[in-house]
Amino acid sequence: MKHTDQFLLAGVIGFPIMHSRSPMMHNYWLEKNHLVGRYLPLAIRPEHLEGALRGLRPLGFSGVNVTIPHKQACIPFLDELSPSALAMGAVSCIHARDDGSLYGTNNDAFGFIRNLKASNPHWRADAGPITVIGAGGGSRAVCYGLIQEGAQEIRLVNRNMEKAQALASSLGPQIKVLPWGQLNESLSGVKTLVNATSLGMVGQPPLQIDLSDLDRDALVTDIIYIPLETELIKAAKARGHVVTNGLGMLLHQGPLAWKLWFGIEPEVTDELRALLEKSIES
Ligand code: NAP
Numbered sequence: 001m002k003h004t005d006q007f008l009l010a011g012v013i014g015f016p017i018m019h020s021r022s023p024m025m026h027n028y029w030l031e032k033n034h035l036v037g038r039y040l041p042l043a044i045r046p047e048h049l050e051g052a053l054r055g056l057r058p059l060g061f062s063g064v065n066v067t068i069p070h071k072q073a074c075i076p077f078l079d080e081l082s083p084s085a086l087a088m089g090a091v092s093c094i095h096a097r098d099d100g101s102l103y104g105t106n107n108d109a110f111g112f113i114r115n116l117k118a119s120n121p122h123w124r125a126d127a128g129p130i131t132v133i134g135a136g137g138g139s140r141a142v143c144y145g146l147i148q149e150g151a152q153e154i155r156l157v158n159r160n161m162e163k164a165q166a167l168a169s170s171l172g173p174q175i176k177v178l179p180w181g182q183l184n185e186s187l188s189g190v191k192t193l194v195n196a197t198s199l200g201m202v203g204q205p206p207l208q209i210d211l212s213d214l215d216r217d218a219l220v221t222d223i224i225y226i227p228l229e230t231e232l233i234k235a236a237k238a239r240g241h242v243v244t245n246g247l248g249m250l251l252h253q254g255p256l257a258w259k260l261w262f263g264i265e266p267e268v269t270d271e272l273r274a275l276l277e278k279s280i281e282s
Contacts, residue, residue, distance in 0.1 A: 118252070135160065
């Protein structure tokens with residue numbers, strides 16, 4: 001698709017939004033692809049969500065990414081949902097189509113899986129049991145992605161058991177819910193460990209976990225990327241595990257949004273990753 005006579009517009013809607021690293025990433029791609037346009041952080045209060053979405057196409061936006069607190073709330077205002085958004089019950093990306101309709105999809109699971117494969121090309125979801133900690137929005141994408149990749153057994157550990165049970169019943173029988181008290185025991189024989197709670201994120205307490213029962217060849221990932229190295233990632237690194245943080249999940253869902261909006265799949269380069277890492281570290 002050629003965009004020579006058009007000022008391209010896209011953005012991310014959330015509230016608050018100024019912490020988001022998405023504008024840095026998407027504006028980097030606009031520049032690298034020699035496109036004229038801007039990707040904007042759009043602070044949309046919940047009571048203005050419908051009006052903001054209805055205004056996207058008239059204002060010339062190709063679409064937006066969606067973050068907290070709008071991932072579920074936006075659904076009633078969309079005309080069509082992708083299978084991934086339907087299954088996860090959440091939208092991470094909206095395309096404002098030329099015919100005026102709004103299409104919602106969810107690229108978080110794709111970003112999560114692509115990041116794991118980039119960290120370890122031999123990684124397989126069906127290599128053995130997987131422990132996923134947390135049952136919020138991030139975990140929903142993680143579990144959906146793992147099941148799509150062929151995971152046979154996901155041990156889902158969450159403080160709020162009811163929430164975990166609701167996630168398991170909506171996504172599949174591969175998910176077995178375990179109480180928070182069995183976190184350490186859940187690691188026995190596990191080949192992939194995922195932290196999808198907010199524990200370890202800047203401003204939050206660290207995740208308290210004992211990795212002694214984890215196989216040395218297990219891959220350990222934290223979907224948090226602020227900080228870049230959580231206590232979990234540090235502890236796993238010290239034991240010699242292959243580790244990866246959540247920055248790759250953010251980076252790898254971006255190209256899918258671009259394909260929808262602009263018909264181009266930009267590249268996740270080392271230069272882009274370094275740019276975001278520098279911004280997070282500072
Ligand atoms: P969320 O929907 O609010 O879920 C938070 C999760 O953390 C829940 O499972 C919650 O357990 C758990 N939790 C919070 N405080 C806890 C505590 N003190 N003890 C035990 N469990 C606790 O949040 P989310 O959207 O899933 O985000 C979670 C993290 O993932 C955030 O740091 C977010 O930035 C990150 N994330 C990253 C990406 C990425 O692209 N890399 C994408 C999405 C999210 P309860 O259910 O018991 O409350």
